[in-house]
Amino acid sequence: MSPGHVIVGAGEAGARAAFALREQGYDGPVTLIGAEPLLPYERPPLSKRAITGETFAVPFIADKDRFASANIDCLTGVTVTDIDRAGQSVRLSDGAAIAYDRLLLATGAYARRLAGPEIDDPAVDYLRDAADSERLRDKLTAGAAVLVIGGGFIGLELAASAVQRGATVTVVEAAERILMRGVPAAVADAIAARHRLAGVRLLCGQQVRAVRKTSQGAEVVLSDGATLAADVVIAGIGAVPDTDLAARAGLEIDNGVKVDTELQTSDPCIYAAGDCCSFPHLLFDGRRIRLEAWRNAQDQGNTAARNMLGSADAHAAVPWFWSDQYELTLQIAGLADAGEQVVQRDLADGTPLRFTLDAEGRLVAACAFGPNATIAKEIRLAEMLIARRAHPDPAALADPSQNLKALLRAA
Amino acid sequence: MSNWVDACAADEIEAEDVRRFDHGDSTYAIYRTADDKYHATDGLCTHELVHLADGLVMDCTIECPMHNGRFDFTTGKAQGAPVFVDLKTYPVKVENGRVMIDLG
Structure with a gap:
């Protein structure tokens, strides 16, 4: 009999895979192993509703009963210390060993930490898991001076949440603008404007030279020499794929656990999924x-x-x-850096929708920041056009009277 | 018991689209298919309580705008992850150019 399948990492990818094995009709043993004490939960609210909501709550992906009825053995608070590839088994932090037929690594990513001789690590907060979110919720209160290092998604969502709770918020970004990675400049400008309207101070083109603990909380020294005092300093400077286990097992690593288009690692019995893996994108x-x-x-x-x-x-x-920020949503489909030509369509309420086309005129991305009710349908249709490798007429894309659904049917 | 309520004018919904209808403390989604059949379901996705009327209608499927959960709006049937709970559906009729739904 097959020893069953083992999934390391009980986040969104791991939990989904466990249920998908059952949905596909597999009836052998399925073990899902999570390092956190909680059952698998949804991470997107951690920077938003978990902080702005009336009480702290994280929605669980599935409760105990659903795991039980799907016959998924979900282990919490346990880490996998080693993979024995030759023997096809994993060893756990509690000493147990579990054999696998196929192994899935869904180990996710951790928050990149500020590093440098003048960075006092305990003075800096990070957000990655529910415990971080609950701790930050207690700090991001009315009147608190909050300094966010990093104008990426996590930093900006936290800035929005903090200012909505009445904190005074400053965001420091090293690049010349926020959201340099993957968001067109015009859209990033609209997001910056919304933050300024809420009272968030955005300082771009500023490196953090030092963070020191003080009696108030911390002080941050910027590259221009300015010193900013804060009650809370949070760094949201990106995520690092958690490849430790894979690397120890000798699997190939390339900006994450290296997988092929079928998500298979360099060991044919081991797959990887989610934030931890890099993969060749066929589109x-x-x-x-x-x-x-x-x-x-x-x-x-x-x-x-x-x-x-x-x-x-x-x-x-x-x-x-x-990314939800305030009452607005940013949505991106495709890869905005895969093309140069940008075509703008103004939606009914004036929200701009920006399409990106590559040199051959193929649609490779669409991006908008506005009310979800306005943009969600349009981005979804754009996503379907991108999936079909459509080469839509730029004039039709720019013309709001031309329904994207019709363009999709013509594609 | 029937409780027919006037939801909107038939031409207020585009073909192959959806419109939100609030009544009392509840919210509903009214659909018009490409061949002008009308349907109604509860207005919120059974996954995370997002308004389905903001979602995309393709053929007889409504797709939630937040996490892309899909339902057949003619039966309310959830089409798979992340949605597992079906939508409640309501009888619909069109009279004198008005869409009426039976809230029971």
Whole structure:
């Protein structure tokens, strides 16, 4: 009898894969191993509703009963210390060993930490898990002086949450503008304007030279010499894929656990999915990318589960990402840096929708920041056009009277 | 018991689209198919309580705008992860150019 399948990492990708194995009809043992004490939960609210809501709450992906009825053995508060590839088993921090037929690594990513001789590590907060979110919630209160290092998604979502709770918020970004990675400048400008309207101070083009603990909280010294005092300093400067276990096991690493289009690692019995892996994207000339996104974690969890059961499905889903800030939502489908030509369509309420086309006129990305009710349908249709490798007429894309659904049917 | 309520004018919903209808403390989604059949369901996704009327209609499927959970709006049937709980559906009729739904 098969020893069953083992999934390391009980976040969105791991939990989805566990249920997908059952949805595919697999009835052997499934073990899902999570390092955190909680059952698998959804991470997107940690920077938003978990902080702004009336009480702290994280929505669980599934409760105890659903794991039990799906016959998924979900271990919490346990880490995998080693993989014995030759013997096809994993060793756990509690000393136990579990054999696997197929192994899925869904170890996720951790928050990149500020480093440098003048960085006093205990003075800096980070957000990655529910415990971080609960701790920050207690600090991001009315009147608190909050300094956020990093104008990326986590930093900006935390800035929005903090200012909505009545904190005084400053965001320090090293690059010349916020959201340099993956967001067109015009959209980033609109997001910056919304933050300024809320009273957030944005300081771009400023490196953090030092962070020191003080009696108030901390002080931050910037590259121009200015010193800013704060009650709370939070760094949101990106995520680092958690490849420790894979590297120890001798699997190939390349900006994450290296997998092929079927999400198989350099060991044919081991797959990887979600934030921890880099994969060649078929829609973008096989370019190797790594995504830190909720939808990608779900999609890859599903694909990995099918392939662990013998399918050979290539993962080719269009990257899709959202970020809620204030009453508005940023949505991006595709890869904005895969093309140069930008075409703008003004939606009914005036929200601009920006399409990116590559040199051959193929639609490679769409991006908008506005009310979810305005943009969600349009971005979704754009995503379907991108999946079809459509080459829509730029004039039609720019013309709001031309329904994208009609363009999709013509594609 | 029937409780027919006037939801909107039939031409207020585009073909192959959806519109939100609030009544009392509840919210509903009214759909018009490409061949002008009308349907109604509860207005919020069973996954995270997002308004389905903001989502995309393709054929007889409504897709939640937040996490892309899909439902067949003619039956309310959830089409798979992340949605597992079906939508409640309501009888619909069109009279004198008005869409009426039976809230029971």
